[in-house]
Amino acid sequence: MRSDLPTDADVVVVGTGAFGLAVAVHLARFGAGRVLALDRFDVGSQTSPRAAGLFKSVQADYLRTRLAALAIEIVRGFEKDMGVPVPYVQSGSLMIARTERHARVIETEIAAARRWGVTCDSITTAELVRLAPYVEPSTVQYAAYVPEDIYIEEPSALLEAYRLAAERLGARVLGHVPATNIVLGDGGVEAVETPYGRVRTETVIDAAGAWVRAVGRMAGIDLAVMPMRHQLAITEALPGTAATHPITRIVDAAVYVRPCRGGLMWGGFESNPLALEPTNHGEQFRIDNLPLDFSVLEGFAQAVRDVVPALADAPIQEHRGGLFTMTPDGRFVAGPVPNVRGLWVLSGCNGSGFSFSPALGRLVAEWIVTGEPSYDLTPFAPSRWPTVWDEATLVQAAIYQYTHYYEPLEAVDGEQS
Numbered sequence: 001m002r003s004d005l006p007t008d009a010d011v012v013v014v015g016t017g018a019f020g021l022a023v024a025v026h027l028a029r030f031g032a033g034r035v036l037a038l039d040r041f042d043v044g045s046q047t048s049p050r051a052a053g054l055f056k057s058v059q060a061d062y063l064r065t066r067l068a069a070l071a072i073e074i075v076r077g078f079e080k081d082m083g084v085p086v087p088y089v090q091s092g093s094l095m096i097a098r099t100e101r102h103a104r105v106i107e108t109e110i111a112a113a114r115r116w117g118v119t120c121d122s123i124t125t126a127e128l129v130r131l132a133p134y135v136e137p138s139t140v141q142y143a144a145y146v147p148e149d150i151y152i153e154e155p156s157a158l159l160e161a162y163r164l165a166a167e168r169l170g171a172r173v174l175g176h177v178p179a180t181n182i183v184l185g186d187g188g189v190e191a192v193e194t195p196y197g198r199v200r201t202e203t204v205i206d207a208a209g210a211w212v213r214a215v216g217r218m219a220g221i222d223l224a225v226m227p228m229r230h231q232l233a234i235t236e237a238l239p240g241t242a243a244t245h246p247i248t249r250i251v252d253a254a255v256y257v258r259p260c261r262g263g264l265m266w267g268g269f270e271s272n273p274l275a276l277e278p279t280n281h282g283e284q285f286r287i288d289n290l291p292l293d294f295s296v297l298e299g300f301a302q303a304v305r306d307v308v309p310a311l312a313d314a315p316i317q318e319h320r321g322g323l324f325t326m327t328p329d330g331r332f333v334a335g336p337v338p339n340v341r342g343l344w345v346l347s348g349c350n351g352s353g354f355s356f357s358p359a360l361g362r363l364v365a366e367w368i369v370t371g372e373p374s375y376d377l378t379p380f381a382p383s384r385w386p387t388v389w390d391e392a393t394l395v396q397a398a399i400y401q402y403t404h405y406y407e408p409l410e411a412v413d414g415e416q417s
C-alpha cells in the first residue's frame with residue numbers, strides 16, 4: 001500500500017515526462033482541483049531528461065510557430081510566474097546549408113517564419129564566423145540566424161522545475177505508481193487503477209510517452225503513434241567553446257550541434273531510424289534498456305566534418321538516446337478523445353516534445369479547465385485519422401516524418417491561419 005496515493009482526484013495525469021509534468025503544473029495553476037501525476041518509474045526519468053534541450057522558433061506552419069514562441073515566453077517567465085527558476089541560455093541559432101537546394105529550403109522557411117513573426121535573417125560568412133567560432137565556413141553556401149532561440153543545458157532542470165512548481169501549487173506527483181487500467185462507465189472515465197488501489201476520477205490525461213498507445217488501449221483506443229529511437233553525444237570540453245555560441249542546424253545533413261558542458265553536443269536524423277514499440281520488449285522495459293548505436297553519431301560527425309571539424313575526433317563524455325513518439329503527419333497528438341468522455345492525450349512529440357511542453361501543457365490544461373484552449377489545436381486532434389493504421393504503414397509514415405525533420409513537406413502550410 002502507499003499512503004500517499006489518494007482515492008479521488010479531479011485529474012490524473014499518466015506519465016511525468018515533459019508533457020505530463022507541464023500539464024500538471026498548469027492544471028494546478030488554473031485551479032483544476034486535486035491534480036495527481038503518476039509515473040511507473042522515477043518521476044521525469046525516461047525520454048525527457050535525455051533530450052538535447054533545443055527550442056526552435058522556425059517551424060513548418062503558423063500554429064507551431066506561434067506555439068514555439070509561446071513556449072519560449074513561458075520558459076523566460078517561469079521564475080516570475082511560478083517562483084521556480086529555469087536556467088536557459090539564449091544562444092540564438094543558425095541554419096546552415098551546403099547545397100543550393102538546401103539554401104532554398106532555408107530561405108523559404110525563414111521567409112514564412114518572418115511573416116509569422118519570427119526574427120530571423122540570412123547572415124554573411126563574417127557574421128557566421130563571429131557568432132559561431134566552432135563553425136568552419138568554407139563549404140557553407142547559406143546561413144541564417146535566429147536570435148530568439150534558446151536551449152536548456154541539462155533537460156532535467158526543466159523537469160525538476162515543473163515538478164517543484166506543480167507540488168508548490170498543490171499537485172501530487174508520484175513515481176513508481178503505474179496506471180494499470182482505466183475504468184470506464186456509461187458516462188466515460190470513472191477511475192485509474194494502480195497496484196496500490198483505485199483512484200476515482202473523471203479526467204485522465206495519457207502523457208505516457210513511448211507507452212502512450214499502451215495506456216490508450218486501457219481505455220479501448222488505438223493511437224497512431226510510433227516510438228522511434230533518437231541519439232546524441234556530448235564531447236569533452238573543447239578550447240574556445242562558449243555556452244553562448246549559437247545552436248547550429250546543418251540542414252543538408254539533418255544534424256544539430258550546440259555548446260554543452262564546455263564542449264559540443266551533436267545529434268541528427270538518420271535515414272534508417274529504429275522503430276521500437278516498448279511493449280514488445282516486456283513489462284520492465286525502460287529507456288535505460290534502449291540499445292544505442294554510436295556509429296550513427298560517428299556518421300553524422302563525418303558528414304559535417306568540413307563545417308564542425310571538432311566533432312570528428314573529440315573525446316566523448318556522454319552518449320545517450322531515447323524514444324520519440326512519431327505520428328504519420330509529424331504533428332502532435334493533443335486534446336480530448338471524442339468517444340471516451342474524460343480521456344485526453346498529450347503526446348506525438350515528433351522530436352519536439354521537450355520544447356513544446358511549456359506551451360502544449362498550458363493549452364491542454366486551459367482546455368480542460370475552461371472548455372477551450374486559447375489556440376485552436378484541431379490539427380493535433382487524437383481522432384484526426386479516419387481509420388486505424390496497420391502497423392507496417394504506421395512505421396513507414398513515422399520513418400518518413402523522422403527523416404524529413406529538417407525538410408517538412410508543408411513549409412508554408414497554415415499561412416492563412
Ligand SMILES: Cc1cc2nc3c(=O)[nH]c(=O)nc-3n(C[C@H](O)[C@H](O)[C@H](O)COP(=O)(O)OP(=O)(O)OC[C@H]3O[C@@H](n4cnc5c(N)ncnc54)[C@H](O)[C@@H]3O)c2cc1C
Nearest residue numbers: 015017019040047048052053054179209322349352353355
Ligand atoms: C536524444 C534526444 C534528443 C532530443 N532533443 C530534443 C530537443 O532538443 N528539443 C525537443 O523539443 N525535444 C527533443 N527530444 C524529444 C523529447 O525528448 C520528447 O519529445 C519528450 O521528452 C517527450 O516527453 P514525454 O513526456 O512524452 O515522454 P517521457 O519523458 O518518456 O515521459 C513519459 C512518462 O510516462 C511514464 N509512463 C508510461 N507508462 C505509464 C503508466 N502505465 N503509468 C504511469 N506512467 C507511465 C513513463 O515512465 C515516462 O516517465 C529529444 C529526444 C531525444 C531522445
